[in-house]
Each structure stands twice: as C-alpha cells, then as structure tokens.
Amino acid sequence: MNLFRSEEHIERWLGGRAPGATIPVTTLSDLAHAWWDDRVAPDWRPHTRDGNQAILDRLGLTGPFWRLPG
Amino acid sequence: MDERDLELRNLTYGLFVELGRAPSAQEVGERAGASRDEVEASWRRLHDAHALVLNPATLELRMANPFSAVPTAYRVHAGDRWWYANCAWDAFGICAALHSDGRIETSCPDCGEPIAVEVRDERPDDPSLLFHCLVPAERWWADIVFT
Numbered sequence: 408m409n410l411f412r413s414e415e416h417i418e419r420w421l422g423g424r425a426p427g428a429t430i431p432v433t434t435l436s437d438l439a440h441a442w443w444d445d446r447v448a449p450d451w452r453p454h455t456r457d458g459n460q461a462i463l464d465r466l467g468l469t470g471p472f473w474r475l476p477g
Numbered sequence: 478m479d480e481r482d483l484e485l486r487n488l489t490y491g492l493f494v495e496l497g498r499a500p501s502a503q504e505v506g507e508r509a510g511a512s513r514d515e516v517e518a519s520w521r522r523l524h525d526a527h528a529l530v531l532n533p534a535t536l537e538l539r540m541a542n543p544f545s546a547v548p549t550a551y552r553v554h555a556g557d558r559w560w561y562a563n564c565a566w567d568a569f570g571i572c573a574a575l576h577s578d579g580r581i582e583t584s585c586p587d588c589g590e591p592i593a594v595e596v597r598d599e600r601p602d603d604p605s606l607l608f609h610c611l612v613p614a615e616r617w618w619a620d621i622v623f624t
Contacts, residue, residue: 408564408565408566408567408608408609408610408611409564409565409583409586409608409609410565410581410583410585410592410594410606410607410608411585411586411587411606411607411608411609412585412587412588412590412592412605412606412607413605413607414607416585416586416587416588417587417607417609419587419588420586420587420609424611426609426611427609427610427611427612427613428609428610428613429607429608429609429610430607430608430610431604431606431607431608432594432601432603432604432605432606432607432608433600433601433604434608435565435566435569435601435608436569436596436599436600436601437599438566438569439543439566439567439568439569439570439572439573440569440572440573440599441573442566442570442573443542443543443567443569443570443571443573443574444573444574444576445574446490446542446543446570446573446574447490447491447493447494447574447575448487449487449491450487451483451486451487451490452483453478453483453526453528463614471613472610472613472614473613473614474613474614474615475614475615476614476615476618
C-alpha cells in the first residue's frame with residue numbers, strides 16, 4: 408500500500424506482476440479519515456464488516472478487489 | 478474478545494498516543510491494574526480478532542493500526558510528534574486518528590525519490606500522487622505485514 412508519483416512509476420515497480428488497484432491520493436485521504444477517525448477514542452468499538460464495506464462503497468471503491476471477506 | 482479485552486485494547490492505544498511509542502504489556506498492566514500475563518493473553522485474543530498486531534516471536538506490539546511500533550518507510554508528523562505508519566493508508570490514518578493536520582514523508586518505491594505530503598483539513602496538498610494497493614481486500618489479513 409504505497410504512494411507513487413505516477414502510473415509510469417507503478418508499472419515499473421510492478422515489474423510484470425499483476426496490478427492491484429490504483430486510486431488518487433485524495434480518495435485515499437478520504438478513505439483513511441473515514442476508516443481511522445475513531446481509532447484512539449477511549450470508547451472505541453470494533454467496526455463491523457458491513458460498516459467497513461459501506462465506507463469503501465461510499466467512496467466508489469467497489470467491485471471484487473474491494474470486497475471484504477464475509 | 479470480550480469487554481475486558483476491549484478495555485485493555487483502548488488503554489493500549491491511549492498509552493501509545495501518550496508515550497509516542499508502543500507500550501509494553503507491563504506498562505499497560507500497571508495502568509489497568511492487571512498482570513503482565515493478563516495483558517499478554519488479552520493482546521493475543523485482540524491479535525486474533527485483528528484489533529492489533531503482535532510480533533509472533535516476542536508477543537510485543539508490532540502494529541496498533543494505523544501506528545507502527547517499528548520503523549517503516551512512512552513517517553508522519555502529527556500531534557506535535559513523529560510517528561511511523563504501516564503503509565500509505567495508515568499514514569493518512571494517523572492524521573485521522575489524532576484529528577490533526579500532518580506531514581507524511583516517504584519515498585517512491587520505484588525510483589526512490591522523496592515524497593512529502595502536507596495534510597491540511599483532511600486534504601493532501603499534492604493531489605497528483607497515486608495510491609496503489611497490491612493485495613485485494615479479501616486477503617488483507619492473510620499477511621497483514623506484507624499487505
């Protein structure tokens with residue numbers, strides 16, 4: 408789960424491996440803020456699988472790659 | 478994972494932020510009024526529930542996601558301290574968890590050139606950067622350190 412300067416850098420880094428998913432850093436920031444916002448709250452409770460999937464869905468991170476295990 | 482485990486988990490995270498580093502089981506126990514053995518047993522259950530990650534060889538904290546207990550390629554300045562994040566996602570996650578602006582420093586895994594991102598009001602200052610996730614979501618926890 409890395410940051411890159413461009414698609415060209417990603418392709419070169421992959422070196423022929425099958426790519427995963429690439430998203431803009433702005434979407435990553437939105438994802439991180441939705442996912443981790445409550446993580447150090449003193450009354451934190453575990454997220455549900457469906458709650459986490461809803462975060463991904465809301466940001467357009469849909470399809471098999473972004474499908475959490477059931 | 479029961480209510481006592483959650484209590485110890487939340488205390489562990491609170492101490493991580495307070496100390497600026499991973500607390501030991503002894504330190505968590507002293508704060509919680511629990512023995513080291515009780516904390517370690519709880520941490521193992523939390524590890525199994527993916528609520529934190531232990532070093533399997535030492536039973537010390539490896540990750541209190543999004544924080545890393547060990548140095549990584551992702552350094553984050555947030556809340557007046559430097560932290561290590563487990564990955565790019567977690568780097569933004571540290572700013573999110575601390576409800577803080579921040580600065581993320583890493584390097585391009587391809588060319589090695591430095592990458593620095595300022596995070597202000599939850600937005601990165603360089604929107605041209607890309608995030609690549611190699612492992613599909615269904616396998617993230619099969620090997621969380623690799624992911």
